[in-house]
Amino acid sequence: MNPPGLNGDQAPSTLAFLLSQVGVHASKRFAEKISAAGLNPPLFRVLSLVAAAEGRSQQAIAAAIEIPPSRMVALVDDLEQRGLVERRPDPRDRRVRALFLTAEGRKSLAKGRKIAARHEEELTRGMAPADRKRLLDLLQKIVDEQAIGRGVHPGLSEKAPAE
Amino acid sequence: MNPPGLNGDQAPSTLAFLLSQVGVHASKRFAEKISAAGLNPPLFRVLSLVAAAEGRSQQAIAAAIEIPPSRMVALVDDLEQRGLVERRPDPRDRRVRALFLTAEGRKSLAKGRKIAARHEEELTRGMAPADRKRLLDLLQKIVDEQAIGRGVHPGLSEKAPAE
DNA sequence: TGGAAAGATTTCAGGCTGAAACGATTCATA
DNA sequence: TATGAATCGTTTCAGCCTGAAATCTTTCCA
Numbered sequence: 001m002n003p004p005g006l007n008g009d010q011a012p013s014t015l016a017f018l019l020s021q022v023g024v025h026a027s028k029r030f031a032e033k034i035s036a037a038g039l040n041p042p043l044f045r046v047l048s049l050v051a052a053a054e055g056r057s058q059q060a061i062a063a064a065i066e067i068p069p070s071r072m073v074a075l076v077d078d079l080e081q082r083g084l085v086e087r088r089p090d091p092r093d094r095r096v097r098a099l100f101l102t103a104e105g106r107k108s109l110a111k112g113r114k115i116a117a118r119h120e121e122e123l124t125r126g127m128a129p130a131d132r133k134r135l136l137d138l139l140q141k142i143v144d145e146q147a148i149g150r151g152v153h154p155g156l157s158e159k160a161p162a163e
Numbered sequence: 164m165n166p167p168g169l170n171g172d173q174a175p176s177t178l179a180f181l182l183s184q185v186g187v188h189a190s191k192r193f194a195e196k197i198s199a200a201g202l203n204p205p206l207f208r209v210l211s212l213v214a215a216a217e218g219r220s221q222q223a224i225a226a227a228i229e230i231p232p233s234r235m236v237a238l239v240d241d242l243e244q245r246g247l248v249e250r251r252p253d254p255r256d257r258r259v260r261a262l263f264l265t266a267e268g269r270k271s272l273a274k275g276r277k278i279a280a281r282h283e284e285e286l287t288r289g290m291a292p293a294d295r296k297r298l299l300d301l302l303q304k305i306v307d308e309q310a311i312g313r314g315v316h317p318g319l320s321e322k323a324p325a326e
Numbered sequence: 327t328g329g330a331a332a333g334a335t336t337t338c339a340g341g342c343t344g345a346a347a348c349g350a351t352t353c354a355t356a
Numbered sequence: 357t358a359t360g361a362a363t364c365g366t367t368t369c370a371g372c373c374t375g376a377a378a379t380c381t382t383t384c385c386a
Contacts, residue, residue, distance in 0.1 A: 018302040023186010139181040258364040
């Protein structure tokens with residue numbers, strides 16, 4: 001598909017490049033798939049966190065996934081307009097908007113989780129279970145070593161991709 | 164750093180999430196580092212490809228890394244303004260602008276490569292060589308299985324991150 | 327009580343991106 | 357050889373997302 005001398009003579013991929021390449025690819029694929037549930041990745045992540053412990057404040061959740069408050073507002077606005085999440089006043093602290101799932105929100109979340117599971121399978125299709133576990137362990141090791149927050153996902157955008 | 168019940172009770176990360184998380188992280192780190200060479204990842208990639216075979220047309224290179232022509236023009240403009248790359252007319256085809264490195268371009272490329280090597284090491288610091296190779300093989304397997312182009316990096320931006 | 331701090335929100339401006347339209351040139355084919 | 361299709365490079369344009377900063381309210385602390 002490409003003239004010889006283009007892809008053929010590329011230096012063997014480095015680990016850094018492969019990680020970046022596969023990671024970004026996985027992100028984009030997931031974004032495509034999750035849209036079938038009427039969501040996008042950030043919304044799905046917030047929805048999941050709300051479900052993990054309902055009644056938390058917006059900023060508690062925002063801090064957990066390291067997104068700026070101004071962004072959080074827009075995300076919750078979005079979720080609320082779709083009727084997936086509810087903002088309720090917190091009687092203990094009137095500054096706070098406590099977040100709760102609606103029935104519709106639970107449905108969307110369930111749908112999203114199914115899609116995520118399918119995504120997981122497709123991504124590792126053709127891999128032996130042992131390899132799967134090995135890959136998972138190795139990646140987790142990097143997360144720990146690099147001091148990336150567990151469960152904290154740096155969004156796409158900003159700057160650009162790697163090598 | 165986070166109140167209990169936030170990160171502590173998160174479901175064990177999936178492979179898809181880890182891949183995306185680590186990949187995006189690696190991308191962003193690299194973007195930071197490569198700026199020390201006065202470059203950004205896309206520029207570095209184009210610079211590398213020009214070096215791999217000087218005299219190719221803009222679109223030949225653009226096609227190799229799957230970026231739209233309109234974007235390529237801006238990238239080459241950028242590289243040319245920095246004096247790293249030269250556009251020369253192609254005597255065989257007057258539509259074509261053949262690309263060549265300048266002396267300065269070679270210097271920048273060398274600098275970028277050093278940074279990339281350091282990045283590679285930092286990313287895998289604390290990993291046994293055997294694990295490194297295993298990880299590389301596993302990732303390469305995914306690239307092949309998922310029909311991602313070898314050496315083709317989907318840029319950041321667009322849609323959003325995963326799970 | 328008064329000032330600092332925190333939660334939520336709005337505003338705003340910058341950056342990046344790709345589709346589309348365009349002129350110049352080359353190619354294919356009749 | 358003539359003519360329409362395709363290619364290369366370029367410019368234009370409009371959408372999108374993002375985070376910093378300012379604002380307002382409410383709470384905390386000294």
